[in-house]
Each structure stands twice: as structure tokens, then as C-alpha cells.
Amino acid sequence: MSARTRIGIGVIGFGWMGQAHSRGCRRAPSYFPDRTYDPDLVLVADTLADRRRDAVESFGFRGATADWHELVADPAVDVVFVTSPNMLHVEMVEAAAANGKHVFCEKPVGGTPAQTVAAEQAARLAGVISGVGYNYRWAPLVQHAKQMIDDGAIGTITNYYGRFFSMYGSDPLGLLSWRFLVDGAGHGVSTDILSHSVDLAHYLVGDAAGAITRVVGTGETFIKQRPLPSGSGTHYDRGRPDDPTGEVTNEDYIGMMCTFAGGARGTFEACRSMVGPESQNSFEVYGTKGSISWNFERMNELQVYVAGEHKHTGFTTVFGGDRFPHHGSFVPGSANGIGFEDLVCIEDHEYLESVAARRQHVPGFAEALRYVSVQAAVLESWASGRWEDVVTLGEASVAPTSTLTQTSMTTTGTTTASTRGTA
Ligand SMILES: NC(=O)c1ccc[n+]([C@@H]2O[C@H](COP(=O)([O-])OP(=O)(O)OC[C@H]3O[C@@H](n4cnc5c(N)ncnc54)[C@H](O)[C@@H]3O)[C@@H](O)[C@H]2O)c1
Numbered sequence: 001m002s003a004r005t006r007i008g009i010g011v012i013g014f015g016w017m018g019q020a021h022s023r024g025c026r027r028a029p030s031y032f033p034d035r036t037y038d039p040d041l042v043l044v045a046d047t048l049a050d051r052r053r054d055a056v057e058s059f060g061f062r063g064a065t066a067d068w069h070e071l072v073a074d075p076a077v078d079v080v081f082v083t084s085p086n087m088l089h090v091e092m093v094e095a096a097a098a099n100g101k102h103v104f105c106e107k108p109v110g111g112t113p114a115q116t117v118a119a120e121q122a123a124r125l126a127g128v129i130s131g132v133g134y135n136y137r138w139a140p141l142v143q144h145a146k147q148m149i150d151d152g153a154i155g156t157i158t159n160y161y162g163r164f165f166s167m168y169g170s171d172p173l174g175l176l177s178w179r180f181l182v183d184g185a186g187h188g189v190s191t192d193i194l195s196h197s198v199d200l201a202h203y204l205v206g207d208a209a210g211a212i213t214r215v216v217g218t219g220e221t222f223i224k225q226r227p228l229p230s231g232s233g234t235h236y237d238r239g240r241p242d243d244p245t246g247e248v249t250n251e252d253y254i255g256m257m258c259t260f261a262g263g264a265r266g267t268f269e270a271c272r273s274m275v276g277p278e279s280q281n282s283f284e285v286y287g288t289k290g291s292i293s294w295n296f297e298r299m300n301e302l303q304v305y306v307a308g309e310h311k312h313t314g315f316t317t318v319f320g321g322d323r324f325p326h327h328g329s330f331v332p333g334s335a336n337g338i339g340f341e342d343l344v345c346i347e348d349h350e351y352l353e354s355v356a357a358r359r360q361h362v363p364g365f366a367e368a369l370r371y372v373s374v375q376a377a378v379l380e381s382w383a384s385g386r387w388e389d390v391v392t393l394g395e396a397s398v399a400p401t402s403t404l405t406q407t408s409m410t411t412t413g414t415t416t417a418s419t420r421g422t423a
Helices: 017-030 049-058 070-075 086-098 112-128 140-150 195-209 339-355 365-384
Strands: 007-010 035-046 064-065 079-082 104-105 130-132 157-168 212-220 225-227 244-246 253-260 265-271 279-287 290-295 302-307 316-319
Touching: 007 017, 007 070, 007 265, 007 365, 017 035, 017 079, 017 339, 035 049, 035 070, 035 339, 049 064, 064 070, 070 086, 070 104, 079 086, 079 339, 086 104, 086 112, 104 339, 112 130, 112 365, 130 365, 140 195, 140 290, 140 302, 157 195, 195 212, 195 253, 195 365, 212 365, 244 265, 253 279, 253 365
Parallel strands: 007 035, 007 079, 035 064, 079 104, 104 130, 157 265
Antiparallel strands: 157 279, 212 253, 225 244, 253 265, 279 290, 290 302, 302 316
């Protein structure tokens, strides 16, 4: 067995994604025996006492605190996962980076483009390794689609359709959680789920078709009032018809058309209040020789058509299986499916590999900046009613390995005992 780097994990915000990443880090060793790191679950920060208790009793963290400032200062923590509501991201990222911690932040890093710019700058200037939760990139069949596009299998890209239609806001009785409020989430679906669609486009066709250069778009809030939560309700929880309501202050819908630098055209839509689609994060890529489409609702299937292949016409369904990247780490054979949290586990594994190797990770905050540059342009277009150029925000650059901060990480499992309480 080769020496592995111990990486102390701290998680701020122990809700859906904080727990998903904690399971991802905890599970990764059993799926990836050739890894170069050993995760050490050190500390969770959450304002809710029952989540702190769960972090220790059910997930195996050594401690939990109500004050995230303690977590970013803890010498046993090497990597901070920021999985809190969006508008809290930046101060947490900045404090973690200032303490020399590597930072994985959930997408799209902050609630507004300006906040993403600030977070990227903080991480870059501190020389820490950033990562972003664009987990759908890691789907084995998405990786296969990228490989096909790069290999020229579908020819020159002519047009791209990306959409994320989620059910989470489709019920008007869905609680007015932080996601529906500018103060908690920043913008609505343009910050939340359009970010996944545009990131997938950058990943899949960015090399073949270039960056998104111009956009025209519009948005809307279809459900303007929602029941107020009485406790810590999430966007999946429901109120009652006679509950007091409050105003939704960010958008339910964003649609945009765009041009890519290489001449391809794109269409994107994101919506959280449609009735019918449930988690339709999908793309269709069209080229001069064929097309590929994928939909997360059927994440273990890829639709492929390559003109002239065996004289067939129409799409072929390609089932996921162990011949595609990472799939075989979870389950052998073909058409034995994997799921959402497996993508998170792959993403955590890849990020921890980057940290152990002290190399900047992709996707990192530079990729988040590429997304918010598009987001800023579509928000501007929504206001102006005109086509707008995409202006590159911030000064994204990949830090050379030599400038990356050396943290207290050690090899082969030496750990620092935590004295922190559990809740
Ligand atoms: N990549 C994905 O597929 C995906 C999916 C869902 C959410 N997300 C992102 O993950 C992040 C979290 O979303 P979620 O759905 O897990 O939210 P959530 O509401 O389930 O969890 C948020 C947690 O943060 C805690 N919190 C709030 N204020 C805090 C503070 N000051 N200090 C410490 N903890 C605090 C809350 O108590 C809660 O436990 C968001 O940025 C969201 O955009 C990404």
C-alpha cells in the first residue's frame, strides 16, 4: 500500500448536501482502494442541534459546533465543505481560505455573480485548492458523451439544448424556505439550477464549440406567495392552505438563447415550478454527424445517434455500465444503475485526489466564474430586453501547484485528536 495523505474534513451546513458530501467522503475509501488520501471526518458546523448530534452519532464526525468560525480555525481541518445557504457562502469561503484551508463550495459559489467573483479571488490569492459542486459532470455517461464529442464522433457542433426542470417549487404549498428568498439564496433558478445546465454545456462542448459569447433571456416568478415555515423547513416540505404566507423574492424561471464562440447556437431553460418534469437536468447536443442526449431522470441511459453507423437510423439507448468512467467502482456489469449520491461520492473522491496531489481541481472556482459570467449577461438581458455580450468576470486563473498553500496534512493516517463537544 502506498502512503496516503490524511485529509481532515470540516462541513459547514449539515442539510441535504452537507450530509451527502459527508457520506461521499466516508464512502469513498471503499469504492476507490487506489486513492492517495484518507478522509478524516473532523468537524461539522450547523446552527441546528439535532443535525450536530446526528453528525457525531450517525456519521462518525469527531465533533460538531454551532459556530462555523471554530471550524475554519481548527488545525485538524484541511478541507472545508461549504454547504450552507448560498448567501452565506462567501464569508465562509473567505474565512476558510484566510486560514489556509482548501475549500469545496456547493454551486454556484455565492448567491450573486459579484459574490462568486469575491470567493474566487479569496481562494486564488490564498493559494488554496477550490472545488465546486457541479456533480452532474461526473455522471459516467456524461463523461462518455464528452469523450465522444472530443473524439469528433458527432462532427462539428451546430446547436445545444440544456435544461433543468425541477419539481421542487411546483406545489404552491411548498414552504418559503431560503431558496425562494433573495436574502437566503440570492437569485432564483439562475443561481440554483441554470448553473448546472450551463456548466454541463461548458464541460461538454466548451472545447469543441468554445465559450458562450452572447445571450438573450428572460425570467419570471410564477408562484409569488408561499406558506411561511414554522421551523427549519426545506424546499421539499409543504405547508397548509390556511398557513400565513410570504412573498417569493427571486425567479422561478429563466430562459435564454445564446451563441458559442465557434458559431454554434444554444437554448437553455431552467424552471422550478413546472408540473410534470421532476428532475429533468438534460442536454441535447447536435453535430454535423450525429447527436447525443441525456436526462438525469434516466441517468443510466444515454441516447446516441451517429449517422451512417451500420445503416441504422434513429437513436440508440446506451446503458450505463462498468466500461464507463467510475461506474465499475460502484457496481459491476452493465445496466446495473448508480444514483445521485454516487455522483457526489465520485466528485468528493476526485476533489480529495486533487487536494492530495496539491493541484488545482476542475471544476473549481474558475469554472464557477465562467458560469456566473453567463448568468450576469442573462440577468442583464432580462432587464434590457436585448442581446448582451458575456463579459468575463473576475481574474480567473489556475494557480500553479507551487503556489498552493501547504496545510497541516500528513501522510498515512496520523490524526489530531479533537477536543470539541458533540452538539
Ligand atoms: N449540487 C447539487 O446537486 C446540489 C443540490 C442541492 C443543493 N445544492 C447546494 O448546496 C447548498 C446547500 O443546499 P441544501 O439543499 O443542502 O440546503 P439545506 O437547507 O438542506 O441545508 C442547509 C444547512 O445549512 C445550515 N445553516 C444555515 N445557516 C447556517 C450557519 N450560519 N452556520 C452553519 N450552518 C448553517 C442549516 O441549518 C442547514 O442544515 C446550496 O448552496 C445549494 O445550492 C447543490
